[in-house]
Amino acid sequence: MGRRLSAAPSPASRRGWSFRQPSVIPGFGLTLGFTLTYFSLIILIPLIALAVRSAGLGPEGFWKAATDPRVLGALRVSFTTALFAAAVNVVFGTLIAWVLVRYRFPGRRIFDAIIDLPFALPTAVAGISLTAIYAPNGILGALFAPLGWRIAYTPTGIVIAMIFIGLPFVVRTIQPILEEVSHEVEEASATLGANRFQTVTKVILPSLMPAVLTGFALAFARAVGEYGSVIFIAGNIPFVSEIAPLLIFIRLEENNYAGAAAIAAVMLLISFVLLFAINLIQAWSRRRYGYGH
């Protein structure tokens, strides 16, 4: 079909506007058709079901379900812990990316590979493992317990789990950009009399800012939605250490489907805003620095 279209220009292209440019390669209709059908069945229709179910509450009912004190409490816990975790990840993620890209030391490639562990390790496994480490009788928990600092079963534990799952997002976003930063600007900065600290903080780090912000947003978005690695270590006390995804789960078990849908709709809305922000940052960085992805 594709070949016939390219041999004889379609009516659309004769009018000067066409959905696609002509090509000799076949299979456009088949592959795009399959792609759109599969996307609609797996992603789009289920998401529409979510929208319909939360809209079924009516504006007033939706507002009531979304601003229920326990829901607001859970959202607050989720967003503040995710913010802390993403902030820690930005600092150490930038440091790790810097060390991995700029320095040579034994075992560098192995450490580079380990960065992706949180992508590969099932979240439930990470969850019980972190709980074992930070519980009052765990390897690290026992160090802090005598100081009266409990980590597991408190919001601190939530932050620890979110740091674990968010780290690769920051490192993997900054690494390729850091590799692209040209040595010429550093040399120029040095010849113009800047010391190394000035070059790093005033020349290199500003050009990394878009990548750092993107990494922050990605780690934050992932942490807000995270469930498996968090619930074991969280303690799950309403208003203190109960995260929003867990409350969705609880609403479902109470057979309050509309209530669950309302919380999900609020969370989705916020993550779409984040996604939009990430796209803006990247478009801006492309214009400003001529690279990025």
Add this chain to the structure above:
Amino acid sequence: MATKLTARRKRRVSPTSESRPVQLLLIGLALAFMAVVLVLPLYAVFHEALAKGLDVFFATFSNRDAQAAIRLTLLVAAIAVPLNVIFGLAASWAIAKFEFKGKAFLITLIDLPFSVSPVISGLVYVLLFGSGSFLGPFLKGYGIEVLFALPGIVLATIFVTFPFVARELIPLMQDQGTGDEEAALSLGANGWQTFWRVTLPNIKWGLLYGVLLCNARAMGEFGAVAVVSGKIRGQTTTMPLQVEMLYNEYNAAAAFALASLLAMLALVTLVLKTALEWRFGEELAAAKTE
């Protein structure tokens, strides 16, 4: 000129690098953080799994429910991964080989599941097929159970692993362009021959890379599957759900034994993935920087 500067940089303390003590301090900090945040949890899984001895460790795997969970996890991945591979191939073919309106938007849409919380990925199917929905009772009339059964678990798994293969292949195929395919077609190959003999060999390592990541997530998914599974012991519990169940029953040794199997899967995935990157880094580069 540039090469001379590079040569000199290696001999003296360079103005475009840090002094060695500063370097060592930063390396030490970074590695210490990684050791605590990444390596320690991995070590703890195996430590806890073997804490009660090898007998307890192996007894976990002779348990019938644990075996059922392992079988279910393999079955779910065996259905979900191939479907997402077919989707990934179709989507990357349409996107990389053709120019059409709305392409950038389509690429953004494909990544959508990554920004949805796993719990929400499961919830949407509960809303679609659960009680009070239109589809659930309709399908039940024909004897088809979606929720708290295999189809629901498979659907939730497909949702969360949806972008993995496509997002590896799209940049890779865009980078390769359409020249090879056009040559094959002009030499008389038909569409399928072109795909099997020209395109597929060109993208095979990228495809394998995507399948690895997709499979790891499919076998390890917890949140989305927990929502739709109903956690019926021995029937709808996948390995991660079985881990949770054992853990909540204060059977930590068995939970960690089963978890260590999943951790092994993660390690094998990491090793294969890294091997692919080292061996075929150039070919995968386009996909990696995306």
